[in-house]
Amino acid sequence: YIRLLHGKQVDGVIFTGGANSDSSMELLASLPIPAVSLDRQSKRVHMSSVVVDNIYGAALAVRHLVDLGARRIAFIGGSPQLSVAAERFKGYGQVLAEYGLPLDEGLILHGDFTYDSGYQNAWLLLEKERDFDAVFAANDMIAIGVIECLAARGIRVPQDVRVAGYDDIRLAGWYKPALTTVRQPVYEMGQEAVRMLLHLLG
Numbered sequence: 001y002i003r004l005l006h007g008k009q010v011d012g013v014i015f016t017g018g019a020n021s022d023s024s025m026e027l028l029a030s031l032p033i034p035a036v037s038l039d040r041q042s043k044r045v046h047m048s049s050v051v052v053d054n055i056y057g058a059a060l061a062v063r064h065l066v067d068l069g070a071r072r073i074a075f076i077g078g079s080p081q082l083s084v085a086a087e088r089f090k091g092y093g094q095v096l097a098e099y100g101l102p103l104d105e106g107l108i109l110h111g112d113f114t115y116d117s118g119y120q121n122a123w124l125l126l127e128k129e130r131d132f133d134a135v136f137a138a139n140d141m142i143a144i145g146v147i148e149c150l151a152a153r154g155i156r157v158p159q160d161v162r163v164a165g166y167d168d169i170r171l172a173g174w175y176k177p178a179l180t181t182v183r184q185p186v187y188e189m190g191q192e193a194v195r196m197l198l199h200l201l202g
Helices: 004-007 023-029 054-067 083-098 115-127 140-152 170-174 186-201
Strands: 013-016 036-037 048-050 073-077 109-110 134-137 164-166 182-183
Touching: 004 013, 004 023, 013 023, 013 186, 023 164, 036 186, 048 186, 054 073, 054 083, 054 134, 054 164, 054 182, 073 083, 073 115, 073 140, 109 115, 115 134, 115 140, 134 140, 140 164, 140 170
Parallel strands: 013 036, 036 048, 073 109, 073 134, 134 164, 164 182
Antiparallel strands: none
């Protein structure tokens, strides 16, 4: 798609990518097209970007779980190669350290930012008989997958296990029970990305 846009001679690109973000950003940076990365950063590529403080946001969610009494908090995240996934995991770890709670490798699972990944990883936790009383999911689709898996095994949320997500997608408010989540200001991020790109275009 990046090559297609280059061939179409577009004036600029706002980029948000998935698991192969770094290689895509490298390609984009090599082309003579002004570009802004949205919700993605790369250590290998210098590119203007709009991001939020994912470490802080994740810490808010995990601290909330701890304040509600959770002590064995599992983490189910996206690919650790993605900056947002790595940062949300870092926020999770920081709060555990802050409260003197153990960072149990058996409660840490990575996949991708999908419902299926949340469901399958929650199933793995249960199959391994890991002791946990809460789950911090690195996005809302993972969180919903986790809740559905727990429900299928007769585990109630939030009575038996508490679950928190990240993003505050529209479905989070409609879902029952309503999902505890950290709101990401996607509208404002989109606005800022356009402003930055227009500035680059002069």
